[in-house]
Amino acid sequence: MLQFGYSAICFTEFLAENGKIDTIEREKDRIKEAKENFKKAEVEDKIRLYEGDAVEILPTLNEKYDAVFIDAAKGKYPFFLKEALRMLNKDGIIFADNILYKGYVLSDYNKHKQRTAVRNLREYLKEVTENESLETTILEVGDGLAISKKIK
Numbered sequence: 296m297l298q299f300g301y302s303a304i305c306f307t308e309f310l311a312e313n314g315k316i317d318t319i320e321r322e323k324d325r326i327k328e329a330k331e332n333f334k335k336a337e338v339e340d341k342i343r344l345y346e347g348d349a350v351e352i353l354p355t356l357n358e359k360y361d362a363v364f365i366d367a368a369k370g371k372y373p374f375f376l377k378e379a380l381r382m383l384n385k386d387g388i389i390f391a392d393n394i395l396y397k398g399y400v401l402s403d404y405n406k407h408k409q410r411t412a413v414r415n416l417r418e419y420l421k422e423v424t425e426n427e428s429l430e431t432t433i434l435e436v437g438d439g440l441a442i443s444k445k446i447k
Protein backbone atom coordinates (compact mmCIF):
# COMPACT_ATOMS: atom_id res chain seq x y z
CA MET A 296 0.00 0.00 0.00
CA LEU A 297 1.29 3.48 -0.87
CA GLN A 298 1.61 5.74 2.12
CA PHE A 299 4.33 8.34 2.28
CA GLY A 300 4.67 10.28 -0.90
CA TYR A 301 1.07 9.48 -1.82
CA SER A 302 -0.10 13.08 -2.22
CA ALA A 303 2.89 14.10 -4.33
CA ILE A 304 2.26 11.09 -6.57
CA CYS A 305 -1.42 12.10 -6.94
CA PHE A 306 -0.43 15.67 -7.85
CA THR A 307 1.78 14.42 -10.70
CA GLU A 308 -1.42 13.55 -12.58
CA PHE A 309 -2.20 17.26 -12.87
CA LEU A 310 1.24 18.49 -13.91
CA ALA A 311 1.69 20.45 -17.09
CA GLU A 312 4.18 19.02 -19.57
CA ASN A 313 7.64 19.35 -17.98
CA GLY A 314 6.00 20.46 -14.72
CA LYS A 315 7.69 19.48 -11.47
CA ILE A 316 6.76 18.96 -7.84
CA ASP A 317 8.90 19.92 -4.85
CA THR A 318 8.09 18.22 -1.56
CA ILE A 319 9.66 18.30 1.91
CA GLU A 320 9.95 15.56 4.55
CA ARG A 321 12.10 15.45 7.66
CA GLU A 322 11.72 11.85 8.94
CA LYS A 323 14.38 9.51 7.57
CA ASP A 324 12.18 6.39 7.30
CA ARG A 325 9.43 8.36 5.58
CA ILE A 326 11.90 9.86 3.13
CA LYS A 327 13.07 6.37 2.25
CA GLU A 328 9.53 5.07 1.82
CA ALA A 329 8.44 8.10 -0.24
CA LYS A 330 11.39 7.66 -2.58
CA GLU A 331 10.56 3.97 -3.05
CA ASN A 332 6.95 4.89 -3.77
CA PHE A 333 7.97 7.54 -6.32
CA LYS A 334 9.97 4.85 -8.13
CA LYS A 335 7.15 2.31 -8.00
CA ALA A 336 4.77 4.91 -9.43
CA GLU A 337 7.40 5.85 -12.06
CA VAL A 338 7.24 9.53 -11.19
CA GLU A 339 10.66 9.97 -9.57
CA ASP A 340 11.81 12.27 -12.38
CA LYS A 341 8.87 14.61 -11.66
CA ILE A 342 9.34 14.99 -7.91
CA ARG A 343 12.20 16.59 -6.01
CA LEU A 344 12.23 15.63 -2.35
CA TYR A 345 13.96 18.05 0.02
CA GLU A 346 15.17 16.22 3.11
CA GLY A 347 14.93 18.21 6.33
CA ASP A 348 12.75 20.59 8.28
CA ALA A 349 10.39 22.67 6.17
CA VAL A 350 10.83 25.56 8.60
CA GLU A 351 14.48 25.76 7.57
CA ILE A 352 14.12 24.73 3.92
CA LEU A 353 11.19 26.92 2.80
CA PRO A 354 12.94 30.27 3.35
CA THR A 355 15.80 29.06 1.11
CA LEU A 356 13.48 28.37 -1.85
CA ASN A 357 12.97 31.01 -4.48
CA GLU A 358 10.86 29.10 -6.99
CA LYS A 359 7.39 30.10 -8.12
CA TYR A 360 4.57 27.58 -7.79
CA ASP A 361 1.09 27.16 -9.26
CA ALA A 362 -0.07 25.03 -6.36
CA VAL A 363 1.00 24.45 -2.78
CA PHE A 364 -0.25 21.59 -0.60
CA ILE A 365 0.17 22.04 3.17
CA ASP A 366 -0.11 18.82 5.17
CA ALA A 367 2.45 18.90 7.98
CA ALA A 368 2.84 20.20 11.55
CA LYS A 369 -0.42 22.02 12.36
CA GLY A 370 1.31 24.46 14.69
CA LYS A 371 3.32 25.75 11.72
CA TYR A 372 0.46 26.47 9.30
CA PRO A 373 0.69 30.30 9.59
CA PHE A 374 4.40 30.10 8.79
CA PHE A 375 3.78 27.71 5.87
CA LEU A 376 1.12 30.12 4.58
CA LYS A 377 3.50 33.08 4.67
CA GLU A 378 6.07 31.09 2.69
CA ALA A 379 3.46 29.76 0.27
CA LEU A 380 2.17 33.28 -0.46
CA ARG A 381 5.71 34.47 -1.14
CA MET A 382 6.18 31.80 -3.82
CA LEU A 383 2.68 31.41 -5.27
CA ASN A 384 1.92 32.60 -8.80
CA LYS A 385 -1.15 34.71 -9.46
CA ASP A 386 -4.12 32.36 -9.95
CA GLY A 387 -2.17 29.81 -7.96
CA ILE A 388 -3.90 27.70 -5.32
CA ILE A 389 -3.00 26.73 -1.76
CA PHE A 390 -4.57 23.57 -0.34
CA ALA A 391 -4.37 23.20 3.44
CA ASP A 392 -5.34 19.77 4.75
CA ASN A 393 -6.70 18.95 8.24
CA ILE A 394 -7.74 22.56 8.64
CA LEU A 395 -10.77 21.79 10.83
CA TYR A 396 -8.83 19.31 13.01
CA LYS A 397 -11.53 16.99 14.36
CA GLY A 398 -13.95 19.92 14.54
CA TYR A 399 -11.87 21.68 17.24
CA VAL A 400 -11.01 24.68 15.06
CA LEU A 401 -14.56 25.97 14.60
CA SER A 402 -15.76 24.97 18.08
CA ASP A 403 -14.99 26.55 21.45
CA TYR A 404 -12.27 23.93 22.07
CA ASN A 405 -9.73 25.37 24.48
CA LYS A 406 -8.17 22.37 26.24
CA HIS A 407 -4.47 22.42 26.90
CA LYS A 408 -3.81 19.36 24.73
CA GLN A 409 -3.56 20.46 21.08
CA ARG A 410 -4.24 24.08 22.04
CA THR A 411 -1.27 25.41 20.07
CA ALA A 412 -2.23 23.47 16.96
CA VAL A 413 -5.85 24.67 17.18
CA ARG A 414 -4.79 28.29 17.76
CA ASN A 415 -2.49 28.20 14.74
CA LEU A 416 -5.09 26.59 12.49
CA ARG A 417 -7.55 29.32 13.54
CA GLU A 418 -4.92 31.94 12.74
CA TYR A 419 -4.41 30.32 9.31
CA LEU A 420 -8.16 30.47 8.58
CA LYS A 421 -8.39 34.08 9.72
CA GLU A 422 -5.54 35.06 7.42
CA VAL A 423 -6.85 33.26 4.32
CA THR A 424 -10.38 34.53 4.80
CA GLU A 425 -9.36 38.15 5.51
CA ASN A 426 -6.52 38.49 2.99
CA GLU A 427 -7.97 40.40 0.02
CA SER A 428 -5.59 38.79 -2.45
CA LEU A 429 -7.13 35.38 -1.69
CA GLU A 430 -10.46 33.74 -2.38
CA THR A 431 -10.98 30.87 0.04
CA THR A 432 -13.35 27.94 0.26
CA ILE A 433 -13.41 25.55 3.20
CA LEU A 434 -14.59 22.03 2.54
CA GLU A 435 -15.79 19.78 5.34
CA VAL A 436 -14.30 16.69 3.72
CA GLY A 437 -12.12 14.42 5.82
CA ASP A 438 -10.55 16.57 8.49
CA GLY A 439 -11.27 19.78 6.56
CA LEU A 440 -9.61 21.25 3.49
CA ALA A 441 -9.06 24.98 2.88
CA ILE A 442 -8.61 25.96 -0.76
CA SER A 443 -7.30 29.47 -1.38
CA LYS A 444 -6.83 31.02 -4.81
CA LYS A 445 -4.52 34.01 -5.25
CA ILE A 446 -6.68 36.41 -7.22
CA LYS A 447 -4.36 39.45 -7.18
Ligand SMILES: C[S@@+](CC[C@H](N)C(=O)[O-])C[C@H]1O[C@@H](n2cnc3c(N)ncnc32)[C@H](O)[C@@H]1O
Binds near residue numbers: 301349
Ligand atom coordinates in the same frame (compact mmCIF):
# COMPACT_ATOMS: atom_id res chain seq x y z
C1 LIG B 1 0.14 13.76 7.34
S1 LIG B 1 1.78 13.42 6.84
C2 LIG B 1 1.81 13.93 5.18
C3 LIG B 1 1.67 12.84 4.26
C4 LIG B 1 1.84 13.32 2.82
N1 LIG B 1 0.75 14.18 2.42
C5 LIG B 1 1.95 12.10 1.97
O1 LIG B 1 1.02 11.81 1.21
O2 LIG B 1 2.96 11.42 2.10
C6 LIG B 1 2.69 14.73 7.52
C7 LIG B 1 4.16 14.60 7.24
O3 LIG B 1 4.77 15.87 7.43
C8 LIG B 1 6.04 15.65 8.01
N2 LIG B 1 6.38 16.90 8.68
C9 LIG B 1 5.74 17.49 9.72
N3 LIG B 1 6.31 18.65 10.03
C10 LIG B 1 7.35 18.80 9.19
C11 LIG B 1 8.34 19.81 9.02
N4 LIG B 1 8.38 20.89 9.81
N5 LIG B 1 9.26 19.65 8.05
C12 LIG B 1 9.24 18.56 7.24
N6 LIG B 1 8.32 17.57 7.35
C13 LIG B 1 7.40 17.69 8.31
C14 LIG B 1 5.85 14.47 8.95
O4 LIG B 1 7.07 13.82 9.20
C15 LIG B 1 4.86 13.62 8.16
O5 LIG B 1 5.52 12.65 7.39
